[in-house]
Amino acid sequence: MLIPKPREEPEHPKHNKRHQNTTKRVGLTRKARAGNRVGSGCPQEVARPNKAGLHKTGCKEGDSVLGRPPLMLTLRDVTKTFNARTLFGGANMTVNYAERVALVGPNGAGKSTLFSLILKEDEPDAGEVIRDEWTTLGYLPQESEPVGDETILDVATGKAGEMERLEKILREHEERGDVSAPEYNEAHSKHDALNDPQAEAKCKKILKGFGFKEEDFNKPAREYSGGWVMRAHLARLLVIEPDLLLLDEPTNHLDLLSLMWFRNYLKNYPGAILLISHDRDFMDELIETVYEIEESKLVQYQGNYSEYLKQKEENWDRAYQAWKNQQKEIEAMQEFIERFRSVASKASQAQSRERQLEKMEKLDRPRPLRKAFRFNFPQPQRSGQRVIALTDIHQAYGEKKIYQGLDLEIEKGERTVLVGPNGAGKSTLIKIMAGEVAFQKGERRFGTNVKMGYFSQHRADTLEPELTILEELKRCAPELREDDARSILGSFLFKREDVYKKCKVLSGGEKSRLNLVKFLVDPPNLLLMDEPTTHLDIWAIEGLILALQKFEGTLVFISHDVHFIRSLATKVLHINAGTVTPYSGGYDYYLEKTGAEENARAAVIAQ
Template sequence: MLTIHKLTKTLGGRTLLREAEMTINWGERVALVGPNGAGKSTLFRMILDEDQPDEGTIERDEYAITGYLPQEAGEPTDETILEIAIGITPELIGYLRTIREAEKSGDLSSPEFAHAQDQFTALNGYQLEPKAKKILSGLGFKQEDFAKPAREYSGGWVMRAHLAKLLVMEPDLLMLDEPTNHLDLLSLLWLQRYLLNYSGAILMISHDRDFMDSIIETVIEIDPDAAALLSYTGNYTSYLDQREKRYEQQVQAYRNQNKEIEGHQEFIDRFRQVGSKAAQVQSRIKFLEKLDRIEKPRTPRKPFKFAFPQPPRSNQKVMELTKMGQSYGEKRIYK
């Protein structure tokens, strides 16, 4: 479905990727990991044709549909939550609003209503709507939220509507950038179950280890030191174990080669002036000159951990709020 071949990308004078390789198959679930600034978002943009590599190719199946959920949505418009989730064209939105207005007024005999209903049916609108409502409910929306404008909701709730739009769309390659950022626990667990049964391929960036562990089957790491894409089979916990073992193997190989080099160099230094050993000395000198030296492995980056000790309770009043209230449109958050 997606093949990256010999991709090189330099940004701000720093080489993020050098002749990198990556393949995602149909139905595969992949997590893209790496430290902040390693180039995860840049790679996403290149896959989406929003940025271009310096060298190399990115090939997508010509029949595959790609859907992308960014970390943040743009400014909300007058579209309703349901209209966003259905992901329909402005033309289809117009037909849907004509139908809703006619149903609200009770006038179902007008030519406008009949035309709108015929067109909405022809464009498969009646099949999209129940699917969108089911997904919106799973993501925490209530029935009364569906017809309200998105501008009445916070950015997190608007992102949920856009996530629902992608799930209704069912793209062949679903690209998710921190999909759990705006979800509460119940919505997160619902999305987790939904993606387990998702038939398309998934490529995600996430810092939620438990979420990745339950879904993914392949981890692709951007190694900033090697400027390469390293592939590991298994979930995130398995990736951490494999990475540690890989590092240990690299350290052992580095030590073994150094020991071998020291042995050859010792022989050369010892018998350099001995005529009977001249041929052997020259052979070992040529061997060392041609030897492909193993670089000293870098210790795998580990997440920085810190903890805040429980402070003693203060006997002073830290903050006092009086008659506070907050609303998004008609939706009262607290009062």
């Protein structure tokens, strides 16, 4: 990735601290002037478009429109179709300097397509996508490309492969004696910026905020999981500080501690943020404007996610009441017309009402609001009071010791969440409970009548490959009516003809969701769940919460979704360095006792 030398720019409006964007521009590529991709699957740095891309509003850097900051991004009457389906039809949207915006809508509504239009990776069928001439964009996709031998620090600073390329350009120009060429000067500036010690120091602080340790910086990135590499790419964008951050599900690979740090860091971010997320708490803490994709339009709501939900419901109530009142009026007019049409003294009035009715602009009945799916799932068999006990557990992966002498008991009816930094042993602990991983010493004992079920994103071997989705669900719950089965599957994003797809052709995410539904219709009395919300949209998550709140068995789970945790957890187990510390209360009780929130805030301030 390319890093030009910072240049002086006009100041942004100073209506609050976030708008005082005086940050140095490090890491902004001129190669991407037209919005070209810089490294597929990696965070994208998009430089300022050329003059031809200047929007037509006449709004320039530093101008104010009706007292607001100037526009960075405008979508004007955008239309886009995909596979004969209209995703957007005359959609409009604006993003102002330093504004925090969420883009919401069901899976498949077109959120990622909209990002592609903004990044100029795709073109609208009609309408305009206008970026301010001075605006720099940074993009984090959901998935990153595989990495090679570059270090974590190289990925985060942008040095990966770039130094060699720049040095080749410099060497070729010097050999030709062509050191006054613009290409030489630009390469020289970028080479200097890559070696800027201040940028590297900032990068290291951000990496630590994301959970990396000092000893991780110079290790090859290929030794780390995709989630950890994605954190390094995300650190890269925060070092660059583009004017507009486009983030597509940025919290997917973060543990709770790094998520808290990231959220607090973004609160002080000097640029604007356009976010796609299914993390309700994250949006509530950060967002001030919501755009919902609804019936091919972009509908704007002011406020955070919870305020958007409230406004949407109020708008629906008003629309429904207006429709209902009009229906009463129409019914009364029709009754009058039918009653007096043949009455000489009233015939003219009846005709007048008939003309009035014909001219009336009829209101459409508003579509029902999408709600979290409610279904009375069956309850499991009752277990004994002690559900599972681990005694003197010793577990290691090779030379790496995870647990040494662990003792733990889970009791009936507890809803326990495992928290702690990535790599601390949360997934290992839940796998020990499930019998999915061996331990070298100790004992695992189940209580009376315990039936255990284990859900993981990477476990799909329970599906019959030749059965359809609907058949697979009916296989584990034969008494389930087909209408109910289709409704349940629909709420977990299996729509219409999807239910007839064979299990062998399903993606990893689809297999994960199907396994989740199977647990709900035929529940064990001990449910072990590792990141159950990853492949769900917000409404499916709400449906899962409602089902688990009614669940009368015992639940042990791992999640980075704070709203999900707050809604369910009655007990918290904090895991770090092989030590398990219990907190017999909900998530907020855990935060209060540990000061985790304050520590995350202090870590940001210290930077």
